[in-house]
Amino acid sequence: MRGVLFYSDMFTSLYMHIPFCTSRCGYCDFNTYAGVNSLIPQYVNALCREVIILSTIDNKPKTVHTIYFGGGTPSLISFEDIQKVISTIRNEYDVIPDVYVDFTISFSDPQFWNISTAGTSVIVTSSNIASQVSVGYDNNGVIIYNTASGYYAFDRTCPNCYKNSGLSIAVEIGDLDIYAVCPECKTTYVLPSSGTPTADGPGEYILKNYHTAESAYGVRVWNR
Numbered sequence: 546m547r548g549v550l551f552y553s554d555m556f557t558s559l560y561m562h563i564p565f566c567t568s569r570c571g572y573c574d575f576n577t578y579a580g581v582n583s584l585i586p587q588y589v590n591a592l593c594r595e596v597i598i599l600s601t602i603d604n605k606p607k608t609v610h611t612i613y614f615g616g617g618t619p620s621l622i623s624f625e626d627i628q629k630v631i632s633t634i635r636n637e638y639d640v641i642p643d644v645y646v647d648f649t650i651s652f653s654d655p656q657f658w659n660i661s662t663a664g665t666s667v668i669v670t671s672s673n674i675a676s677q678v679s680v681g682y683d684n685n686g687v688i689i690y691n692t693a694s695g696y697y698a699f700d701r702t703c704p705n706c707y708k709n710s711g712l713s714i715a716v717e718i719g720d721l722d723i724y725a726v727c728p729e730c731k732t733t734y735v736l737p738s739s740g741t742p743t744a745d746g747p748g749e750y751i752l753k754n755y756h757t758a759e760s761a762y763g764v765r766v767w768n769r
């Protein structure tokens with residue numbers, strides 16, 4: 546049984562499968578087991594070993610944007626075991642900030658009128674939207690970019706500064722709306738290319754990407 550899965554070619558999302566349940570539900574197709582909770586410590590150790598082994602696969606990205614625990618019933622494992630798994634991931638991968646994000650901007654809101662034009666970007670912070678939700682890591686904000694064929698959304702936190710210096714620095718939209726620039730490390734990120742850093746700067750990691758969905762009302766941005 547595999548405990549860990551990769552999801553993307555651009556960056557890595559890790560799914561941690563916790564295959565334990567208190568009892569088996571008849572309709573359930575998930576790979577889960579009841580009555581074997583005594584195996585949890587061994588399983589957690591095996592999960593950590595699998596994380597380490599998979600991290601050595603050269604053609605997989607080393608930047609983790611999302612860590613998801615599923616099952617089964619993940620709450621059956623202890624907080625200490627979850628910490629153990631996350632510590633292992635942090636030791637083997639470059640984990641950039643992850644916070645819950647889910648908000649919608651309205652096309653009828655004058656703050657966002659420009660975003661309906663292809664090739665334009667807009668910065669959204671918690672002061673721009675009515676609901677008091679976090680808008681990106683450390684409330685640095687989210688950049689939404691109109692690609693003409695859909696919208697991209699990026700966390701403004703510079704992944705290069707976060708990884709290398711532990712700093713929470715918000716990137717700014719550059720002279721052209723297609724670039725975002727970090728005022729600290731000077732990395733330039735290309736928004737139409739999924740927030741990939743240009744080769745002439747120090748940055749190694751792409752901006753954290755969020756899901757987007759366009760409707761007649763506006764653009765929803767979320768990550769879970």
Ligand code: SF4
Pocket residue numbers: 565566567568569570573574575577616617618
């Ligand atoms: S994963 Fe959920 S639905 Fe499936 S057996 Fe466990 S508790 Fe039941």
